[in-house]
Amino acid sequence: MSVVSLKFVLIVLGSLGLFYLINPRYRSVFLALLSVLFIATYTYTGLVYVVIFSLFNYCFGLLLSRNKSVKAVFRTGIAVNILQLILLRYASFAIDPFIHLLNNDINFTRIAEVIGPLGISYFTLQGIGYLINVKMGWEKSERNFVDFLLYIIYFPKFLSGPVERSNHFLPQIKAPLTFDPSQVTEGMKLALIGFFKKVAIANQLAPYALSVYDFEHAGGSISWILFIIQPLYLYFDFSGYTDIALGVSKMFGINLLPNFQRPFFAENVSTFWKRFHMSLSSWFNDYIFRQVSFRYRKWGVYASVYAVFITWILFGIWHGAGWNFMLIGFLQALAIIYEFFTKKIRSKLFSNIPSVISVWFGRMVTYLFYCLSLVFFFTPDVKSGIGFLNNLAAMSGPSPFNDISVKPFQVLIYIPLVLFLELLKNDYPETGRRLERIWFADNRYGRLLRWSFYSLMITIIYISGFKSQQFVYANF
Numbered sequence: 001m002s003v004v005s006l007k008f009v010l011i012v013l014g015s016l017g018l019f020y021l022i023n024p025r026y027r028s029v030f031l032a033l034l035s036v037l038f039i040a041t042y043t044y045t046g047l048v049y050v051v052i053f054s055l056f057n058y059c060f061g062l063l064l065s066r067n068k069s070v071k072a073v074f075r076t077g078i079a080v081n082i083l084q085l086i087l088l089r090y091a092s093f094a095i096d097p098f099i100h101l102l103n104n105d106i107n108f109t110r111i112a113e114v115i116g117p118l119g120i121s122y123f124t125l126q127g128i129g130y131l132i133n134v135k136m137g138w139e140k141s142e143r144n145f146v147d148f149l150l151y152i153i154y155f156p157k158f159l160s161g162p163v164e165r166s167n168h169f170l171p172q173i174k175a176p177l178t179f180d181p182s183q184v185t186e187g188m189k190l191a192l193i194g195f196f197k198k199v200a201i202a203n204q205l206a207p208y209a210l211s212v213y214d215f216e217h218a219g220g221s222i223s224w225i226l227f228i229i230q231p232l233y234l235y236f237d238f239s240g241y242t243d244i245a246l247g248v249s250k251m252f253g254i255n256l257l258p259n260f261q262r263p264f265f266a267e268n269v270s271t272f273w274k275r276f277h278m279s280l281s282s283w284f285n286d287y288i289f290r291q292v293s294f295r296y297r298k299w300g301v302y303a304s305v306y307a308v309f310i311t312w313i314l315f316g317i318w319h320g321a322g323w324n325f326m327l328i329g330f331l332q333a334l335a336i337i338y339e340f341f342t343k344k345i346r347s348k349l350f351s352n353i354p355s356v357i358s359v360w361f362g363r364m365v366t367y368l369f370y371c372l373s374l375v376f377f378f379t380p381d382v383k384s385g386i387g388f389l390n391n392l393a394a395m396s397g398p399s400p401f402n403d404i405s406v407k408p409f410q411v412l413i414y415i416p417l418v419l420f421l422e423l424l425k426n427d428y429p430e431t432g433r434r435l436e437r438i439w440f441a442d443n444r445y446g447r448l449l450r451w452s453f454y455s456l457m458i459t460i461i462y463i464s465g466f467k468s469q470q471f472v473y474a475n476f
Helices: 005-020 024-040 044-066 068-088 089-101 108-115 120-134 145-153 166-174 181-213 219-250 278-295 303-320 323-341 343-349 356-376 382-391 411-427 428-441 445-467
Strands: none
Touching: 005 181, 005 382, 024 044, 024 145, 044 068, 044 145, 044 356, 068 428, 120 145, 120 166, 120 278, 145 166, 145 323, 181 219, 181 411, 181 445, 219 356, 278 323, 303 323, 323 343, 323 356, 323 382, 356 382, 382 428, 411 428, 428 445
């Protein structure tokens, strides 16, 4: 079942009514069953697999709390989690070449595609994080299997995150919950914004953004346009899914971790990754960077440098099996280390420049660096990415858009409007608060303004084509 579909909306609304009508003690069971049905619409084998995966981590969590040989149990649990991810996610990169060297006709990639479920990269991180939390004593092992299963398969976040923490999610589903109309309303608003981002903006940009890799025919002028719009496409696609997930979850009384906080107004790469895909970057920071830097703390500052490279290369590999993804992680590590060692020099250099110039210069450089990173995000390999970068130098050439009928002129209005609102919230918070007071005014004019705008958004979504189109991060 596609998240961007009328069927999904109707099922969520219908399930919402049942959720608040049934006995609170059975609500976790209800959400677990709803999640099972949701996953089953995509894959039965994947559903069976993720249930087995959940049972494994549930049992290992119990063993960690009872077994005296904690290290052996912990290492086994982590190893199995990582091994299954390698086998089912990276078979084409790590397994098949080895099998072919042995002159074996087994195509492990094909086997992995049949067995491997959607969302494996997300729920594997959640399983690993849970075992680390229990081992470190940051939380107690979960005794209720249904609650733990819900943590892993909860349907709003299953396809593309955010990457939840067990010690954030599990206490919420155990806490007493009463129907709160304001929270349900807020969830609906947030989900509507997510549908708007995905349908009215991302889907309209998709044919252009994804055609960028017709390397042999795209001229430089077109390549530059695509180079610039790709971050916008990915942002509105991914943040659209996140808003839908957070909105739907809020309607059920569960607050998921945030994933975005106005990333394009970050002034450096380090800050960018604190604002973009926040749940993933914070997971790697807490469970990889801090652990590695602490283990090698005797190295002094070089422990942090080493930890940055390890963390970001793994971050790149998480996105996919290929040297291009490793290169993405390597580039982020280089940028962050550069920013760390040159912070004083750059502060002194820009000290005599008006702050507004230095701030926007930093934002522009950060955005262009992310544009560069995305070239290797969307390309099938490093060679293709370098080929595209070479095309940027050619300022003329035929357009690769000849066969594309979509004409997303409306996004030239939508994108600046959304970014302008984010700018107000980021740079002019007082102005933003004044507008919010007008917007949320509890009077006839305030309600008329809000409902007129919501109706307009729904109309635009309908006109834009409320149809299924896969989210980019569902591939991971």
